[in-house]
Amino acid sequence: MKISACAFLILFCFQFGYGQSKWEGNTSPNYEELIAHLKAVSKENPEVELYEMGPSDYGLPIYLCVINGERDSLKTFDKAKKETTILINNAIHPGEPDGINACLIWLERWIKNGKQTDNLPVIAFIPAYNVGGMMNRSSTSRANQNGPEEYGFRGNSRNLDLNRDFIKMDSENAFTFCKIFHALNPDIFVDNHVSNGADYQYVLTYISQMKERMAPSLRKLVYGNLLPSITKELRTKKLDLFPYVELKGETPNEGIAAFNDLPRYAMGYASLFNSISFTVETHMLKPFPDRVKATYEFMDELINWTKINRKVIELSRRKADLWVQDQKLFRFNYQLSEEKDSINFKGFEHAFPEHEITGLKRLFYDRTKPYERMIPHFNKYVNRDSILIPQFYVVGGQEKEVINRLKVNNVFFKTIQTDSTILVTAFFAKNYKSPEKPYEGHFKHSELSFELKEISYSLKPGDILIPTKQKSANFIHSVIQPSAEDSYFSWNFFDSYLQEKEYFSNYVFVDKIAEILESNPQLKNEYIERKKNDESFRNSEWEQLYFIYSKSKYFEPSFMRLPIFQVLNRK
Numbered sequence: 001m002k003i004s005a006c007a008f009l010i011l012f013c014f015q016f017g018y019g020q021s022k023w024e025g026n027t028s029p030n031y032e033e034l035i036a037h038l039k040a041v042s043k044e045n046p047e048v049e050l051y052e053m054g055p056s057d058y059g060l061p062i063y064l065c066v067i068n069g070e071r072d073s074l075k076t077f078d079k080a081k082k083e084t085t086i087l088i089n090n091a092i093h094p095g096e097p098d099g100i101n102a103c104l105i106w107l108e109r110w111i112k113n114g115k116q117t118d119n120l121p122v123i124a125f126i127p128a129y130n131v132g133g134m135m136n137r138s139s140t141s142r143a144n145q146n147g148p149e150e151y152g153f154r155g156n157s158r159n160l161d162l163n164r165d166f167i168k169m170d171s172e173n174a175f176t177f178c179k180i181f182h183a184l185n186p187d188i189f190v191d192n193h194v195s196n197g198a199d200y201q202y203v204l205t206y207i208s209q210m211k212e213r214m215a216p217s218l219r220k221l222v223y224g225n226l227l228p229s230i231t232k233e234l235r236t237k238k239l240d241l242f243p244y245v246e247l248k249g250e251t252p253n254e255g256i257a258a259f260n261d262l263p264r265y266a267m268g269y270a271s272l273f274n275s276i277s278f279t280v281e282t283h284m285l286k287p288f289p290d291r292v293k294a295t296y297e298f299m300d301e302l303i304n305w306t307k308i309n310r311k312v313i314e315l316s317r318r319k320a321d322l323w324v325q326d327q328k329l330f331r332f333n334y335q336l337s338e339e340k341d342s343i344n345f346k347g348f349e350h351a352f353p354e355h356e357i358t359g360l361k362r363l364f365y366d367r368t369k370p371y372e373r374m375i376p377h378f379n380k381y382v383n384r385d386s387i388l389i390p391q392f393y394v395v396g397g398q399e400k401e402v403i404n405r406l407k408v409n410n411v412f413f414k415t416i417q418t419d420s421t422i423l424v425t426a427f428f429a430k431n432y433k434s435p436e437k438p439y440e441g442h443f444k445h446s447e448l449s450f451e452l453k454e455i456s457y458s459l460k461p462g463d464i465l466i467p468t469k470q471k472s473a474n475f476i477h478s479v480i481q482p483s484a485e486d487s488y489f490s491w492n493f494f495d496s497y498l499q500e501k502e503y504f505s506n507y508v509f510v511d512k513i514a515e516i517l518e519s520n521p522q523l524k525n526e527y528i529e530r531k532k533n534d535e536s537f538r539n540s541e542w543e544q545l546y547f548i549y550s551k552s553k554y555f556e557p558s559f560m561r562l563p564i565f566q567v568l569n570r571k
């Protein structure tokens with residue numbers, strides 16, 4: 001009788017989910033279920049605050065759930081800014097919803113365990129960032145993924161990948177994120193994902209900030225303390241923590257590379273403001289409940305580590321904020337170095353058997369043959385460019401889209417009220433390449449080069465003057481310096497300056513060239529030389545006239561000149 005009673009109890013518990021959270025199964029809530037659940041939790045537990053933070057492109061709001069706040073919106077955000085705060089972002093790619101479930105489980109256990117707040121940082125999580133993608137559910141858009149039963153879509157309602165949108169900010173979601181991010185000023189930021197790519201034994205891999213871009217105090221804290229500590233702690237829970245498997249070749253045998261967390265990505269964006277940032281990538285082939293558990297454990301360990309290290313986190317961030325303002329050079333265009341280290345890797349043997357349908361060799365990972373061996377680790381980046389940091393930047397007041405983005409990113413600037421003339425360095429676009437097909441709604445420019453010229457510039461009311469000695473300095477350089485990887489120039493904000501507005505009629509201008517050439521002997525010599533050596537030039541009236549026109553007073557001086565300038569330190 002005893003045995004059958006026990007069996008009944010087990011069955012009962014299994015049926016009704018006692019002892020186990022309903023978020024630990026193979027399902028993930030949709031947007032309505034998720035928000036309804038959090039509303040109910042926050043109603044029952046005043047320690048859990050739920051805020052509507054702003055719109056998404058879809059129309060429905062983006063929420064923020066805050067634990068260990070002050071139960072008052074003003075005081076809560078004030079506390080977050082002043083004290084240690086962790087921000088966790090979920091479902092930027094709603095096909096990868098592991099973080100949603102992990103946060104719900106964490107919240108459930110925290111409540112069940114008596115809502116302990118001893119040394120607890122402020123914990124804020126965005127339950128679902130890509131609302132439009134959450135509303136577009138299916139069981140098929142992640143062809144290679146092992147659960148959950150149903151999930152959302154990667155693109156948002158405008159088909160944007162929001163994890164490329166943090167600088168260009170095409171989506172309303174990005175503006176809402178900015179508001180959340182700067183209202184909290186998080187010390188630690190985590191963006192939860194599920195990976196594609198090679199097969200290996202790890203359930204969870206992480207991307208941490210590119211070392212070379214970090215302030216020394218934060219680099220030391222993350223690579224010397226945080227990562228070794230939580231790797232060790234997670235091992236006691238039988239979870240191996242490993243860096244994201246960014247392949248150098250076709251398989252892990254050729255090595256893995258550190259990830260270049262450009263500002264367009266959530267974690268790259270957060271890094272610009274000296275937040276300690278991670279992207280969590282669980283492995284697509286591992287079952288959803290295992291992935292959720294791993295995401296939970298990583299988050300829980302990060303929270304535990306933060307509890308113990310609050311003082312050193314605050315101190316290291318303050319040092320980093322000063323460090324960015326002390327820099328003489330801004331380094332950018334980072335490239336992976338060929339220099340490599342080794343790393344112990346737990347993979348699966350692979351082979352290339354012939355496939356019966358394609359008749360071609362296919363890559364096959366053999367899960368019955370796990371291995372552990374050293375593989376090459378390319379974890380060093382070198383900056384290809386750098387600039388001397390100016391004292392100020394000037395942005396033309398007509399660039400409202402840019403100025404608005406600077407404003408919502410907490411950039412301090414002064415708006416010019418009266419006309420005056422100053423000496424500035426102007427950027428003239430020399431070379432740039434635009435792709436044939438759009439990338440995230442843009443024909444993003446690359447291979448950028450500029451000619452820098454000192455000019456006298458007439459400041460007008462509405463122009464803005466941005467001092468570079470401020471906490472947001474890294475963000476400012478990254479978007480304003482036109483040759484930086486994710487500059488506003490590269491994202492097409494200044495394309496209208498890349499086109500001439502006026503031309504000439506050949507039959508009129510041809511009568512002016514004698515006078516122009518006579519008044520400019522150097523130009524005359526260049527013209528004669530070119531005519532002598534260049535056959536197409538010799539045979540084209542247009543080419544000859546344009547050559548003279550482009551070097552005459554009639555040519556528009558603002559052609560290719562960007563509406564941004566720098567003022568160097570003249571000490």
Ligand SMILES: [Zn+2]
Pocket residue numbers: 093096192193194
């Ligand atoms: Zn993702």
